Amino acid sequence: MKHQGRLLRMAVLAVVGLGLIAPIALGLWQTGRAAFGILPALGRDVVSLDPWRALVELPGFATSLRLTLVTGLGSTLLSLLLAVGFCAAVHARITPSSGARMLTPFLAIPHAAMAVGLAFVLAPSGWIARMIAPIAGWAHPPDIATVNDSWGLGLMIGLMVKELPFLLLVILSALSQISVARHMAAGRALGYGRGIVWIKVIMPQVWPLIRLPLWVVLAYALSVVDMAIILGPSTPPTLAVAVTRWFSDPDPAMILPASAGAILQAVIVGGAVALLIGLEALAKRFGRWWLRRGGRGLSTEPGLRLATVVVMTLMALGVLAILSLVIWSLAWRWSFPQIWPESWSPKPWARAQGGWMEALGTTLVLALATVGLSLALAIAWLEGEDRANRRRAPWAEAMIYLPLLIPQIGFLYGLNAGFLHIGLSGSLWAVIWGQVLFVFPYVMIALTDPWRALDPRMIRAAAALGAGPNRRLWAIKLPVLLRPILTSAAIGVAVSVAQYLPTLFMGAGRVVTLTTEAVTLSSGSDRRVTGVYATLQAGLPFAAYLVAFALPAVLHRNRRALSGASAT
Amino acid sequence: MKTSLILALSLLATPALADWQQTLDAARGQTVYWNAWGGDARTNAFIDWVEDQTEALYGVEVEQVKLSDTAEAVTRVLSEKSAGQDTGGSVDLIWINGPNFLAMKEQDLLYGPFVADLPNARYLDLGPDSPASVDFTVPVEGMESPWRLARFVFSYDSARVPEPPRTMADFADWAAAHPGRFTHPDPSNFMGATFLKQALIELAPDRDILQEPVTDVRFAEATAPLWAWYDALRPNLWRGGETYPANESVQQQLLNDGEVDIAMSFDPASTAAAIADGLLPESARVFVPEGGSLGNISFVAIPYNAANAEGAMVVANFLLDPATQAHMQNIEVLGSFSVLDPARLDAEAKAVFDALPSAPALPTREELGPTLLEPHASWMTRLTEVWAQRYVE
Numbered sequence: 001m002k003h004q005g006r007l008l009r010m011a012v013l014a015v016v017g018l019g020l021i022a023p024i025a026l027g028l029w030q031t032g033r034a035a036f037g038i039l040p041a042l043g044r045d046v047v048s049l050d051p052w053r054a055l056v057e058l059p060g061f062a063t064s065l066r067l068t069l070v071t072g073l074g075s076t077l078l079s080l081l082l083a084v085g086f087c088a089a090v091h092a093r094i095t096p097s098s099g100a101r102m103l104t105p106f107l108a109i110p111h112a113a114m115a116v117g118l119a120f121v122l123a124p125s126g127w128i129a130r131m132i133a134p135i136a137g138w139a140h141p142p143d144i145a146t147v148n149d150s151w152g153l154g155l156m157i158g159l160m161v162k163e164l165p166f167l168l169l170v171i172l173s174a175l176s177q178i179s180v181a182r183h184m185a186a187g188r189a190l191g192y193g194r195g196i197v198w199i200k201v202i203m204p205q206v207w208p209l210i211r212l213p214l215w216v217v218l219a220y221a222l223s224v225v226d227m228a229i230i231l232g233p234s235t236p237p238t239l240a241v242a243v244t245r246w247f248s249d250p251d252p253a254m255i256l257p258a259s260a261g262a263i264l265q266a267v268i269v270g271g272a273v274a275l276l277i278g279l280e281a282l283a284k285r286f287g288r289w290w291l292r293r294g295g296r297g298l299s300t301e302p303g304l305r306l307a308t309v310v311v312m313t314l315m316a317l318g319v320l321a322i323l324s325l326v327i328w329s330l331a332w333r334w335s336f337p338q339i340w341p342e343s344w345s346p347k348p349w350a351r352a353q354g355g356w357m358e359a360l361g362t363t364l365v366l367a368l369a370t371v372g373l374s375l376a377l378a379i380a381w382l383e384g385e386d387r388a389n390r391r392r393a394p395w396a397e398a399m400i401y402l403p404l405l406i407p408q409i410g411f412l413y414g415l416n417a418g419f420l421h422i423g424l425s426g427s428l429w430a431v432i433w434g435q436v437l438f439v440f441p442y443v444m445i446a447l448t449d450p451w452r453a454l455d456p457r458m459i460r461a462a463a464a465l466g467a468g469p470n471r472r473l474w475a476i477k478l479p480v481l482l483r484p485i486l487t488s489a490a491i492g493v494a495v496s497v498a499q500y501l502p503t504l505f506m507g508a509g510r511v512v513t514l515t516t517e518a519v520t521l522s523s524g525s526d527r528r529v530t531g532v533y534a535t536l537q538a539g540l541p542f543a544a545y546l547v548a549f550a551l552p553a554v555l556h557r558n559r560r561a562l563s564g565a566s567a568t
Numbered sequence: 569m570k571t572s573l574i575l576a577l578s579l580l581a582t583p584a585l586a587d588w589q590q591t592l593d594a595a596r597g598q599t600v601y602w603n604a605w606g607g608d609a610r611t612n613a614f615i616d617w618v619e620d621q622t623e624a625l626y627g628v629e630v631e632q633v634k635l636s637d638t639a640e641a642v643t644r645v646l647s648e649k650s651a652g653q654d655t656g657g658s659v660d661l662i663w664i665n666g667p668n669f670l671a672m673k674e675q676d677l678l679y680g681p682f683v684a685d686l687p688n689a690r691y692l693d694l695g696p697d698s699p700a701s702v703d704f705t706v707p708v709e710g711m712e713s714p715w716r717l718a719r720f721v722f723s724y725d726s727a728r729v730p731e732p733p734r735t736m737a738d739f740a741d742w743a744a745a746h747p748g749r750f751t752h753p754d755p756s757n758f759m760g761a762t763f764l765k766q767a768l769i770e771l772a773p774d775r776d777i778l779q780e781p782v783t784d785v786r787f788a789e790a791t792a793p794l795w796a797w798y799d800a801l802r803p804n805l806w807r808g809g810e811t812y813p814a815n816e817s818v819q820q821q822l823l824n825d826g827e828v829d830i831a832m833s834f835d836p837a838s839t840a841a842a843i844a845d846g847l848l849p850e851s852a853r854v855f856v857p858e859g860g861s862l863g864n865i866s867f868v869a870i871p872y873n874a875a876n877a878e879g880a881m882v883v884a885n886f887l888l889d890p891a892t893q894a895h896m897q898n899i900e901v902l903g904s905f906s907v908l909d910p911a912r913l914d915a916e917a918k919a920v921f922d923a924l925p926s927a928p929a930l931p932t933r934e935e936l937g938p939t940l941l942e943p944h945a946s947w948m949t950r951l952t953e954v955w956a957q958r959y960v961e
Binding site: 039040041042059060063123124125140141143144145148149150233234235236245247248249250251252255332333335336337343345413416417420421423425426508509510512517519520521523524525526527528529 | 601603606607608609631633634635636637638639640641642643644646647648649650651652653656658667668671675747748749754756806807810811812813814815817818820821822824825826827842845846847849949953956957959960961
């Protein structure tokens, strides 16, 4: 059996290594070559630092760099603070499963759809301004930058609306592994404020469990493209957007500084993660001294209340954003300062043929294919671990997280060049491949904990009754784990639907999905059509989550322990 | 692939019209990936219509690859070339002109010359100085085929703006009187660059110099009044000139939202069409600066490695059909003025054009005034570069 486990493990590792890690390495290599002046197509074959010099001299480069750092680091740190504060304030009142139900809709909605909705809600002529206009007596929208502002505040709000729910969910699930109530009672009895118990006692235990997800959030926030196009400043934009633009400049020589920018983007993310690790080490050193000092920190209460208010406000903005998408898709004219559309029309929805139907179909096919592949791979990996009876090595864990930590723009250009060589670029297969790079890690991460939490007695009982490893997998593990498997699949669907850059680069623009259409259309003038695409884009993952909740309840209606939320 | 290459070569070698049937035969069953800017819903709908027609008439399918910037397609062909993919490329047809055409021509990324082989080219005025033969002063040389006429116009809400600026110079005063109510698309975008060029032509001491390739001395002389004017204009722009709408569609949305009072377009019919589509208020109208405005022709080109070059030629030819051009000029469809030479049309075709419907916000050809020549493409590149150096921090 051990032998068989090793074979399965080797096979899975080979697939992941060759199929997922190698392309990323190849992509980085190609981009890196161009960043140092080697681009045979343009007859450049001498290593030089010129692309870097050109990059630094591009107009707005310094501002782009600053924007990236401020929005990426700022939104992540603020989200973390708010999430911790909010958990401290409300943790006693929500269970992980009710929290999951409340937060799932926010996680399901792709960044681009959320951004399109927020852009309308926050704009000077947007929904909030229209609610204020009658009171303030505005005839014109005020000339202030609330989105696309040169500070990147609009982008930061957008990122936080998406990151906060994710961090909350991660923290809540980490908390379920710690006896919070006991620590809290002890801390309170010693006279510590609620907030300070969180910071001094609970967070140090939570931190190791949320460290990796936090890195992913940080890497994402530093290199996001679709949301930054819609909500961020444009002249100049953040570095990731600027690099994407340089890659598509009419002057082909721009590929050189663009590649340098892409590599810089990867370096920034690496540096930011290193910074977090450094801070953690510092906190470890000074934390002890601070703990021993024994400050009671009763003054944190107003801070917790503030965090709660801010979190609720951000959630409300998210709800308004999604609501506005649906309303726009049904409106005909809805001009400033009307709070409600002046006239309605089903026209944008009626243009289904050749319109959203096709994009929806492609999106569905991509989601099913990528999630199917990723699930198979994840289950094979986990089963291989079971059979070999071995825990995951740190390097294997790193392999899973790698695609989420390296900025997409850093390797997609080079990867596409590689795909062109083998004649795969522009096909649906190329896009499926490109998306699996990002769907697989999320599916794997989501499935790992429930898989390991499976009651080993069941497996032992089955083995004692003579069931071989295959029968144990098919007859026990998979049915019992149906709910977490479907939940991971739903997460996979959400990730697949949301992919913008991989679809754009790998599909050579030919593979049209709801997301590529929503981002393209958001640069147009028709919010109603954008509303249709963004509504669908948000609706698809949401439907997947509904299925993940409903199907086990139906299939396991006569299995009480399986139909509830216990297995998640 | 080899057969189609041989076919293409034979097409170039022999008198074209006799071989048109061969092109039609080769094109049947092909799917043409037409890379076209996808930000305009009416254009997208028109391309859908083209697909229906060419499929019914010639068995050629058309897939629009919606670009957010035409340069994306250029990059795609270039990366294919750099990967050594010299046949079977992913781009068959590109809606192109100006700097992108120049870039592709200079990099030898284009297929052709093919325009003279198109039967419907007989309706075009292909004289050496005609607008269909020169794209931003770059000779077309049959490497791209015209399909729609573009004219630079401003649109405004007549309910809010009783008297729009009359010249480009007026814009500085108008903006000073109405701070924050005007802007232009980012000059890294085609439309933003066009706004600057329109001003450059009006303000430059010697307009003719713009037809020559740019040099440092010429640029400094020609643009000095432009920058003085722009320095006065910029502080009074929307959001103090700190940020700009990404393209003209976003600016049209700003006009509709009431954030600005004036927008701009390269399509005189876009305002009337937007009103009909509920995207602008009924009171929106069009104006052109005194002395005329920039105009150019939009072309379609075929990359050198296109997988479906014959199909692409069939589509390019269909676009030049008088019936297609009349359908396109219909305000209820697209409203783009025809690129055909009226003198070469027969009476029947002329009657179709004359019978097209009108709309209050649709300017007549007379109201549009004279068409100003596009400066040499190198001016636009330099203009946007220097603008970015001056104003992007």
